């Protein structure tokens with residue numbers, strides 16, 4: 001089973017029982033956000049396709065990434081694949097980077113072109129995502145921009161996800177976070193007092209949204225990574241204006257430019273830590289062109305108190321870069337679980353080379369580009385503990401931690417302003433908990449671990465088969 | 481006269497009508513950029529009822 005775009009992926013979800021269709025007409029508020037909240041709270045959270053929204057022409061889909069089952073299907077794996085197995089599969093796919101995209105003629109996203117009289121509401125069933133948001137938000141866009149100093153450099157072209165507030169029929173507010181690539185592009189454009197052309201791509205191949213939410217390096221291309229994960233090139237085409245490379249099979253692309261050196265009120269917006277951001281002065285985007293497929297599907301994202309869809313969308317893609325950066329200097333590291341609130345909480349499993357090794361691994365994590373501002377609570381466990389299995393992690397905490405020497409706080413480090421506990425905003429006190437078993441020259445009381453009985457694997461399979469034959473019960477255990 | 485529910489200013493304009501069925505209108509405040517739909521509840525549309533924690537004084541936003 002393979003897919004090349006959102007429509008094909010929705011067909012796979014449906015076949016696997018991971019998509020629900022709503023045929024009754026729903027109200028934009030509060031129904032759409034309520035559906036977005038409910039879907040990931042369900043067991044094996046399904047995607048939800050809403051055919052008819054009151055007052056609008058087209059359909060909405062929510063929660064496409066919002067469960068480990070959907071996430072596994074996105075990676076081309078069986079839906080019951082465990083989180084740890086998905087982690088290792090993703091790491092393996094990462095090594096295929098780069099798989100270069102191909103440019104195609106007759107891109108489906110060009111089926112309909114609108115170049116005048118833009119009204120976003122004619123094409124997008126826009127809605128308020130959370131009650132006290134400052135307006136209607138586009139929360140699942142892949143936004144393409146180029147480095148104004150080097151516009152032909154494909155790798156420096158950025159495809160990132162930034163929230164967009166609807167502020168007019170053809171006007172959007174944008175939040176380019178200062179440590180993200182688009183902010184670099186905007187700064188260079190504004191130094192020349194030039195508008196920055198951007199393309200806002202909606203309803204994409206789910207792997208593209210996954211990559212546009214991934215913290216990769218400035219000189220790396222999200223498209224090349226998406227190709228690596230899929231094992232085949234992404235199909236691209238050119239924007240109508242500005243020579244940007246956009247996915248050929250997206251549902252909708254809004255083309256426009258960031259207005260230089262003007263700032264207007266944006267926000268608040270219910271953000272991924274589960275609380276509202278403030279309202280601040282931010283740049284605005286003027287839309288001049290829309291291209292879309294016939295009967296486009298508007299994919300948007302609900303986010304609330306974790307876990308909601310966004311927590312799946314920026315989970316394993318946060319883990320892999322951290323894992324690889326650690327692994328380079330600390331080859332004993334086995335796995336990194338950074339799926340909690342975009343890596344604000346991290347659990348690393350590692351074998352200890354020498355006494356104090358766990359703390360050294362933690363300090364390296366806290367000095368990686370992502371770990372430095374984001375990671376706040378770091379737990380280090382032994383190599384035989386599965387960091388994705390919180391029962392095992394709690395065992396390590398309860399039986400391995402000597403609180404007097406294994407719990408360390410480091411005050412006044414770089415922090416993440418969207419974390420409401422960051423005070424002043426942008427500062428963190430870091431917490432390291434070393435839950436590894438001490439090795440020399442450190443020492444601990446002599447204890448011996450209980451071994452796993454012989455033939456456990458045999459009996460595990462035996463019992464699984466027996467259960468499957470009896471009840472046909474789904475054996476997919478969520479490992480969250 | 482319609483006031484912005486969030487900042488109480490008078491700079492309110494009709495942003496758009498529903499593309500289908502005249503189902504609703506969306507309004508926009510040109511001072512604080514707040515927008516709302518005519519079918520939303522009074523706690524969103526009515527300046528008196530809008531939650532005080534989210535009221536905005538545009539002069540104070542930086």
Ligand SMILES: [Zn+2]
Nearest residue numbers: 484487509512
């Ligand atoms: Zn206002």
